[in-house]
Amino acid sequence: MFSLTPEEWTAVELSLRIAVVATLVSLPFGLAIAWLLARKEFWGKALLDGVVHLPLVLPPVVTGYLLLISFGRKAPVGAFLEQFGIVFSFRWTGAALACGVMGFPLLVRAIRLSFEAIDRRLEEAASTLGANKLWAFVTVTLPLALPGIIAGMVLCFAKALGEFGATITFVSNIPGETQTLSAAIYTFTQIPNGDAQALRLVAVAIVIALLALIASEWFARRAGMRYHGE
Amino acid sequence: MLSVDIEKQLGEFSLALKFEAKGGATALFGPSGAGKTSAVNMIAGLVAPDRGRITLDETTLFDSVVRINVPAHRRRIGYVFQEGRLFPHLTVAQNLDYGRWMSGISADPDERERIVALLEIDALLKRRPGHLSGGERQRVAFGRALLMKPRLLLLDEPLASLDRARKLEILPYLARLRDEANVPMIYVSHQAGEIQKLCSQVVRIEDGRVQASGGLELLDAETEH
Numbered sequence: 349m350f351s352l353t354p355e356e357w358t359a360v361e362l363s364l365r366i367a368v369v370a371t372l373v374s375l376p377f378g379l380a381i382a383w384l385l386a387r388k389e390f391w392g393k394a395l396l397d398g399v400v401h402l403p404l405v406l407p408p409v410v411t412g413y414l415l416l417i418s419f420g421r422k423a424p425v426g427a428f429l430e431q432f433g434i435v436f437s438f439r440w441t442g443a444a445l446a447c448g449v450m451g452f453p454l455l456v457r458a459i460r461l462s463f464e465a466i467d468r469r470l471e472e473a474a475s476t477l478g479a480n481k482l483w484a485f486v487t488v489t490l491p492l493a494l495p496g497i498i499a500g501m502v503l504c505f506a507k508a509l510g511e512f513g514a515t516i517t518f519v520s521n522i523p524g525e526t527q528t529l530s531a532a533i534y535t536f537t538q539i540p541n542g543d544a545q546a547l548r549l550v551a552v553a554i555v556i557a558l559l560a561l562i563a564s565e566w567f568a569r570r571a572g573m574r575y576h577g578e
Numbered sequence: 579m580l581s582v583d584i585e586k587q588l589g590e591f592s593l594a595l596k597f598e599a600k601g602g603a604t605a606l607f608g609p610s611g612a613g614k615t616s617a618v619n620m621i622a623g624l625v626a627p628d629r630g631r632i633t634l635d636e637t638t639l640f641d642s643v644v645r646i647n648v649p650a651h652r653r654r655i656g657y658v659f660q661e662g663r664l665f666p667h668l669t670v671a672q673n674l675d676y677g678r679w680m681s682g683i684s685a686d687p688d689e690r691e692r693i694v695a696l697l698e699i700d701a702l703l704k705r706r707p708g709h710l711s712g713g714e715r716q717r718v719a720f721g722r723a724l725l726m727k728p729r730l731l732l733l734d735e736p737l738a739s740l741d742r743a744r745k746l747e748i749l750p751y752l753a754r755l756r757d758e759a760n761v762p763m764i765y766v767s768h769q770a771g772e773i774q775k776l777c778s779q780v781v782r783i784e785d786g787r788v789q790a791s792g793g794l795e796l797l798d799a800e801t802e803h
Binding site (some may be wrong): 469472473475476 | 624680
């Protein structure tokens with residue numbers, strides 16, 4: 349039962365690639381926006397906060413459709429980006445975009461909370477020791493926020509791995525290109541005698557999710573130990 | 579020589595201070611809430627005054643008229659905070675070297691060894707601040723501020739978080755720093771006893787104003803302590 353067919357492997361590999369790319373590409377944007385929300389007061393802050401969180405509360409189909417009418421090949425943003433060779437529609441990159449957008453609020457929330465929890469007086473201490481704002485951020489803020497950053501990345505990765513509605517609406521369900529684990533499981537449940545295949549992929553999904561959780565616990569514990577342990 | 583002439587409105591509280599500090603150790607002495615910490619924060623560059631001028635030797639650190647405000651990270655002023663503020667994710671050794679890294683000072687192993695020996699923190703170098711006692715933490719904070727080779731050292735009630743026994747344990751280290759490190763010090767405290775042991779000049783501050791400045795005899799005028 350546990351030997352996967354090439355088609356199933358493709359879906360697993362594709363899902364991992366999409367989730368990893370979505371998480372890593374989101375990270376710098378997530379750090380920047382979390383920092384803005386945690387540290388700065390500016391006009392439109394509530395609006396930015398709302399827009400970032402929108403994918404969390406909107407039906408995923410709506411998010412997917414909005415991506416389709418803005419990032420599709422004939423849509424304004426999509427047509428513009430195509431000039432630079434960046435194409436999202438019906439490509440795995442589009443799936444990664446959809447997953448990144450869906451996971452983004454979770455990423456930003458976790459990082460923002462950890463930025464807010466940091467004692468800013470430590471940054472002041474860093475500045476009296478000669479660190480400018482950027483160095484104080486890199487050497488003090490970022491390492492102290494690490495457990496929250498890792499937690500946010502795991503949440504974003506998990507969301508990306510399980511994303512279904514926005515992805516299928518935006519880039520459809522094309523085997524080998526945009527058919528992720530979730531889409532493949534859905535497809536197998538729709539065909540006669542597909543149960544065994546669906547179950548195999550379900551087992552894979554559980555294993556990946558567990559591994560991600562255990563890895564994040566380990567990282568967060570190590571990072572936490574650095575403050576209290578030796 | 580440090581020369582301070584500043585004004586700052588902090589909510590209802592108005593601060594207007596004018597004083598000078600020559601070499602050696604100068605005490606900013608006065609009750610809690612008198613504005614002593616605000617004053618050192620402005621000298622360090624963490625808070626900008628509304629008006630006035632701060633100069634250290636030949637350098638203007640702040641001048642509201644000609645719009646000079648040297649940022650904290652370029653002032654080279656060491657600051658020992660009440661609660662130490664050691665970096666919890668770095669070892670003691672890394673905390674000590676942080677100022678040197680950030681200020682781009684080349685390594686001076688002899689100086690480092692001398693200060694580590696002076697403060698008797700060589701046994702702590704590999705530990706993290708979470709594993710130090712309050713007194714040990716403050717000793718590391720002294721070392722961290724000194725190793726960036728500051729032009730001036732600000733000490734804001736560095737003993738306030740310690741119990742009496744720890745205070746007595748730390749005071750001799752501070753006296754040694756004053757005599758051997760050869761860095762002018764501004765020592766903030768409301769404890770006449772500490773000041774008597776360390777400082778030669780006193781600036782008495784009350785309600786955001788300098789009441790008097792002079793020698794240790796000013797401590798006697800204070801009856802509350």
